[in-house]
Amino acid sequence: MISGKRQIRTxxxxxxxxxxRRRHIVDCAIKVFLDGGYERxxxxxxxxxxxxxxxxLYHYVSSKEDILYLIARDQMEGTGAGFGALAERCGxxxxxxxxxxxIRYYYTVVHETQDYQVxxxxxxxKLPREDRLVLFDANNFALDVLDGILRRGxxxxxxxIEDTTLAAHxxxxxxxxxxxxxxxxxxxxxxxQYLGIQTNAILKAVRPRRGAGAKERNxxxxxxxxxxxxxxx
Amino acid sequence: MISGKRQIRTxxxxxxxxxxRRRHIVDCAIKVFLDGGYERxxxxxxxxxxxxxxxxLYHYVSSKEDILYLIARDQMEGTGAGFGALAERCGxxxxxxxxxxxIRYYYTVVHETQDYQVxxxxxxxKLPREDRLVLFDANNFALDVLDGILRRGxxxxxxxIEDTTLAAHxxxxxxxxxxxxxxxxxxxxxxxQYLGIQTNAILKAVRPRRGAGAKERNxxxxxxxxxxxxxxx
Amino acid sequence: MISGKRQIRTxxxxxxxxxxRRRHIVDCAIKVFLDGGYERxxxxxxxxxxxxxxxxLYHYVSSKEDILYLIARDQMEGTGAGFGALAERCGxxxxxxxxxxxIRYYYTVVHETQDYQVxxxxxxxKLPREDRLVLFDANNFALDVLDGILRRGxxxxxxxIEDTTLAAHxxxxxxxxxxxxxxxxxxxxxxxQYLGIQTNAILKAVRPRRGAGAKERNxxxxxxxxxxxxxxx
Amino acid sequence: MISGKRQIRTxxxxxxxxxxRRRHIVDCAIKVFLDGGYERxxxxxxxxxxxxxxxxLYHYVSSKEDILYLIARDQMEGTGAGFGALAERCGxxxxxxxxxxxIRYYYTVVHETQDYQVxxxxxxxKLPREDRLVLFDANNFALDVLDGILRRGxxxxxxxIEDTTLAAHxxxxxxxxxxxxxxxxxxxxxxxQYLGIQTNAILKAVRPRRGAGAKERNxxxxxxxxxxxxxxx
DNA sequence: CATGAATGAGGTTTCATTCAT
DNA sequence: TATGAATGAAACCTCATTCAT
Numbered sequence: 010m011i012s013g014k015r016q017i018r019t020x021x022x023x024x025x026x027x028x029x030r031r032r033h034i035v036d037c038a039i040k041v042f043l044d045g046g047y048e049r050x051x052x053x054x055x056x057x058x059x060x061x062x063x064x065x066l067y068h069y070v071s072s073k074e075d076i077l078y079l080i081a082r083d084q085m086e087g088t089g090a091g092f093g094a095l096a097e098r099c100g101x102x103x104x105x106x107x108x109x110x111x112i113r114y115y116y117t118v119v120h121e122t123q124d125y126q127v128x129x130x131x132x133x134x135k136l137p138r139e140d141r142l143v144l145f146d147a148n149n150f151a152l153d154v155l156d157g158i159l160r161r162g163x164x165x166x167x168x169x170i171e172d173t174t175l176a177a178h179x180x181x182x183x184x185x186x187x188x189x190x191x192x193x194x195x196x197x198x199x200x201x202q203y204l205g206i207q208t209n210a211i212l213k214a215v216r217p218r219r220g221a222g223a224k225e226r227n228x229x230x231x232x233x234x235x236x237x238x239x240x241x242x
Numbered sequence: 243m244i245s246g247k248r249q250i251r252t253x254x255x256x257x258x259x260x261x262x263r264r265r266h267i268v269d270c271a272i273k274v275f276l277d278g279g280y281e282r283x284x285x286x287x288x289x290x291x292x293x294x295x296x297x298x299l300y301h302y303v304s305s306k307e308d309i310l311y312l313i314a315r316d317q318m319e320g321t322g323a324g325f326g327a328l329a330e331r332c333g334x335x336x337x338x339x340x341x342x343x344x345i346r347y348y349y350t351v352v353h354e355t356q357d358y359q360v361x362x363x364x365x366x367x368k369l370p371r372e373d374r375l376v377l378f379d380a381n382n383f384a385l386d387v388l389d390g391i392l393r394r395g396x397x398x399x400x401x402x403i404e405d406t407t408l409a410a411h412x413x414x415x416x417x418x419x420x421x422x423x424x425x426x427x428x429x430x431x432x433x434x435q436y437l438g439i440q441t442n443a444i445l446k447a448v449r450p451r452r453g454a455g456a457k458e459r460n461x462x463x464x465x466x467x468x469x470x471x472x473x474x475x
Numbered sequence: 476m477i478s479g480k481r482q483i484r485t486x487x488x489x490x491x492x493x494x495x496r497r498r499h500i501v502d503c504a505i506k507v508f509l510d511g512g513y514e515r516x517x518x519x520x521x522x523x524x525x526x527x528x529x530x531x532l533y534h535y536v537s538s539k540e541d542i543l544y545l546i547a548r549d550q551m552e553g554t555g556a557g558f559g560a561l562a563e564r565c566g567x568x569x570x571x572x573x574x575x576x577x578i579r580y581y582y583t584v585v586h587e588t589q590d591y592q593v594x595x596x597x598x599x600x601k602l603p604r605e606d607r608l609v610l611f612d613a614n615n616f617a618l619d620v621l622d623g624i625l626r627r628g629x630x631x632x633x634x635x636i637e638d639t640t641l642a643a644h645x646x647x648x649x650x651x652x653x654x655x656x657x658x659x660x661x662x663x664x665x666x667x668q669y670l671g672i673q674t675n676a677i678l679k680a681v682r683p684r685r686g687a688g689a690k691e692r693n694x695x696x697x698x699x700x701x702x703x704x705x706x707x708x
Numbered sequence: 709m710i711s712g713k714r715q716i717r718t719x720x721x722x723x724x725x726x727x728x729r730r731r732h733i734v735d736c737a738i739k740v741f742l743d744g745g746y747e748r749x750x751x752x753x754x755x756x757x758x759x760x761x762x763x764x765l766y767h768y769v770s771s772k773e774d775i776l777y778l779i780a781r782d783q784m785e786g787t788g789a790g791f792g793a794l795a796e797r798c799g800x801x802x803x804x805x806x807x808x809x810x811i812r813y814y815y816t817v818v819h820e821t822q823d824y825q826v827x828x829x830x831x832x833x834k835l836p837r838e839d840r841l842v843l844f845d846a847n848n849f850a851l852d853v854l855d856g857i858l859r860r861g862x863x864x865x866x867x868x869i870e871d872t873t874l875a876a877h878x879x880x881x882x883x884x885x886x887x888x889x890x891x892x893x894x895x896x897x898x899x900x901q902y903l904g905i906q907t908n909a910i911l912k913a914v915r916p917r918r919g920a921g922a923k924e925r926n927x928x929x930x931x932x933x934x935x936x937x938x939x940x941x
Numbered sequence: 942c943a944t945g946a947a948t949g950a951g952g953t954t955t956c957a958t959t960c961a962t
Numbered sequence: 963t964a965t966g967a968a969t970g971a972a973a974c975c976t977c978a979t980t981c982a983t
Contacts, residue, residue: 021963046368048281051956053719062965063958073957131364135279169446172439174430178423179416179443186415197407206405210412213402214447254946285974295948300975487942512834514747517977528944529979539978597830601745635912638905640896645909648885649878656877663873672871676878679868680913720967751953761969766954 017079018071030069034059035083038076039124047077047132077132078140084125085147088118092147096154104162108215111155112208116184120200126188152177159215169217176215183207248311248373251304263302267292268316271309272357280310280365310365311373317358318380321351325380329387337395341448344388345441349417353433359421385410392448402450409448416440483545484537496535500525501549504542505590513543513598543598544606550591551613554584558613562620570628574681577621578674582650586666592654618643625681635683642681649673716778717770729768733758734782737775738823746776746831776831777839783824784846787817791846795853803861807914810854811907815883819899825887851876858914868916875914882906 021027037058041050052073056063070076095114099107119126133144155177162168170176187194187203194203252260270291274283285306289299303309328347332340352359366377388410395401403409420427420436427436487493503524507516518539522532536542561580565573585592599610621643628634636642653660653669660669718726736757740749751772755765769775794813798806818825832843854876861867869875886893886902893902 064965171442175439182419183412206408209404297948530944637908641905645882648881652881672874675870764968
C-alpha cells in the first residue's frame, strides 16, 4: 500500500550496511532539520551530526533532497504496517470500541513521532510531487480506516454523524495538533490528559444525542465512567 | 493589543508611496513564497513578481526577512481590529449565538486569507523570536475570546464542556484546517458546506447531551432545521 | 605652476554658482571621506552631508572620482599660491631666517589643513595617474624651495648638511607627521610646543657643529634663548 | 607583548595546511591590495592571485576583513620578536652604539617589509578597533625601546636632546619614510646610501654641540670617518 | 535649477556536489 | 570504504549613475 519506489544511488553494495547507515542518517538529519529548517541545514551540518564525512554521506544518499525522501518513506513504512494491522484489529470490534482503539493508537503514534510530524508538516510542500503523493496516500489510507469505522457506527446506530469523512478528518486533525501545536499544548496538558479529554469530546460529538446509543456508553474510553475527569492522572 | 513595532529601513520619504509599494510587495511576495517556500524564493523572483528591479525592491525593504515581517504584520493588523470588534459584539449575545457568530467570523477570515494562513503556518518557526511572539499573542487573544464565550455557555447551562480551552483550541483548529489542508478539503466541499457541517458538529459537541439545551437547537446555524444536509447547495 | 587641467562636466552655466557649490561639496565630502574612507562613502552620504539631492550633486560633479580630484586641486590651488609667495619672501632672507620662516609656514599649513593632509595621504594612491602627478609636482615644488634655502645656507656656511635634498625631505616629513600621526602627537603636545621643539631640533641638526654658526644661534626660533624649553607654554 | 588573539574560522582541520595556505593568501593578497587599495580589491581578484577558487579561499578565511587582520598579525608576529631581542641587545651597549644598532635594525626591517609598511599605513584606519590597537601597541613598544636608549644617552652626556620621545618619533618616521615615500626616495638613493646619510644626520642632531661627546664620534656609524660620504657605494 | 525613483552591474559570501587520494 | 579539499553557480545586497518630472 505504501511503497518507496524511487531508487536512491549508493556506492555501497552491502545492502545491510546501506540500510543501517541510511536509518542513522535519517535519525540524525531530522534533528538537524528541526532546528533551522530544511533549507538552512547544510550537508556539512548533517554529516557532522551523523559523525561521517561529507564524502561518506554521499555514498549513501545522492542529494540533500534524497534525505527528505528517506525521512518521509521511513515514516510511512514504519507506521504503514501499523495502520494495516490496526485496520484488521478494528474490523472485528464494535464501532465504539474500534473508534477508541483507533484514537488511542493514532494519538500515540503522533505523540511518539512528534519530530517527524512537525517536520513533515513543514516540508511536505517542498517534496517533489511524486514523494508528496506517497505521504498523501498514507494519510488517506489512515483516514479511510477511520471513516470506515465511523460509517459502521452510523449504520449500527451507535454514532450519529452528519459527514463521516469530515468527522474522521477532524479526529485526525486534533490528534496531529498534539505535535503541530506542541508549544501551546504541552505546557498545559500531559499526553494522557490530552488523550482523555479529547477522547471524551469526540465520543460526545459522535454519539446520538439521546435514546439508542446509551447502552454502549459504558465502554467508552477504556470503560471509564463517562464523566470521569481524566486530568490530574 | 497587536502592534507592529519594528521599523523597516526605506530610502524613500514619501510615506504614501512606501505604504503602497510595500502592500504590493507583500501581495506579490506571498505568492512567490507559496510555491517553493520562503527559503527557495530569491529576491530576484520577488522583484520580478513585483515588476520591479532588485534595486528598487531594496528601497522599500531592507532584507528578505523584512518581507516576512511585513506579511506577518499586515495580517495581524488586518485581523487584529476584527477580533476586537468581534469580542465586543459577542459580549452582548447569548453564548450559543456568540459561538455561531464567532465561528462564522473566524472561518470566513481563514477562508479569505488562506494564503496568509498557509504561509504563516509554514514559516512561523523562522520568524525572529520577537516577531513570532506577535503572531502568538494574536492567536492567544482570539483563543481567549472564544474560551470566554464557551465558559459563559457552560455557566448558563447552554454548553456542557469538559475543558473549554481545549474545546476552543479544537474549534479554531478545524477552522484553520480549511486553509492548511485545502488540497484535501476544497475538492470535496464548498466553503459554505464546510462551514455548515462543521458548525453543526461543533454545536452537537458542546451542547448538553439531553434535556436543558434542547430548546435552543432550533436556532442552530442560521435557523436551518437541524438535520438538513447542507451539502449539495 | 600647479593647475587643474581636467574639465569637469557641469549642467550649470552660472560659473560663480558652480564654483561656490563645488567648494561646498569639497568641504562636506572631505568630512564624509575622513570617517570611513573614500570607497565606503556613498554618493548618498555625500549628498546628504551637502544638503543636496543626489541629482543636484551630479549637476556639479560628474562622478565620485571627480570629487577626489576637486579636493586635491583645491588643496593645491589654495597652498600653491602660498608657496610661491613664500619662495619669494625667503629669497631675500638670510638662510637661517628663511628656514625658520619656511618651517613656521609649512607646519602651520599642515596644522590648518590637517584633514586634507590625512585624507590625501590615504587616497593619493587611488587618484588617476594624471591627478596624482599634480600632487606630486606640488610637493616637489615645495621641496625645491626648501632645498634651495638649505643649499644657500651651506654655501654661506650657516648650515652644515650632508645631503640637502634629504634634509629638506626630513623637515617636511616631520611637519606632515603632525597631521599623519595626530592620534599620537596631539595628545602629547600642543601645536606651538611641537613647532618649537621640532624647530630647535632641526636647527641643531643643520647648523655647523662648532665655531662658525654659533653667532646666529641667538636668532633661532623667534629669538628665544637656545635652551629655553618651549614646552609648558 | 604582541599577540594575535582573534580566532579565524576555517573549514579545514589540518593545521599545517591552514597555516601554509594562509601565508600564501597573505602574500598574494598584499600584492593585490597594493595596487588599487583594499576596498577596490575583490575576493575574486585575491582568489585569482592565490591561484584558488573563491570557494577555497573561504575555507581558510571567513571574510575579506580577516585577510586584513592576518596581514597585520603576520607582520606583528614577525617583527615583534625582533624588537624584543633588539631591546635586550641594546641594553648592554653604550647609548651611541645602541642607537646605531637600533637604526640599522629598524631601517632594515622597514626596507625588507616595505609592502607591509605601505599597506598597513593605508589601511590602519580601517582595521577594527581591536586589531588597530595591536598595531598601535607594537609601534609604541618599538618607540619606547628607542626612547630608552636616547634617555640613557642624555643621562650619560652622550646625547643632547630636548625631547627624547619626539626625537625617537622623528627617527622612526624617517625610517618608515623609506617605504612610505619610496616613489620619491628609491629613485634617488640606494638603501645603503639612505641609511648612511640619515644615520649621520641623526647622530649630528642628537650629539652635544661641542665638547663632551667628541670622543665617541669616531665610532659613529660603523667607525666610518665622520665626513665620509656614504653615497656612491 | 532641483528631485529622488529607478536601474543593474558587481561585490561578498554560502554550499551542494565532485573527486583525487 | 572513507576523507575533505576543491569547485563554481547562485544567493543576498549595495550603490554609482541616469532621467522623467
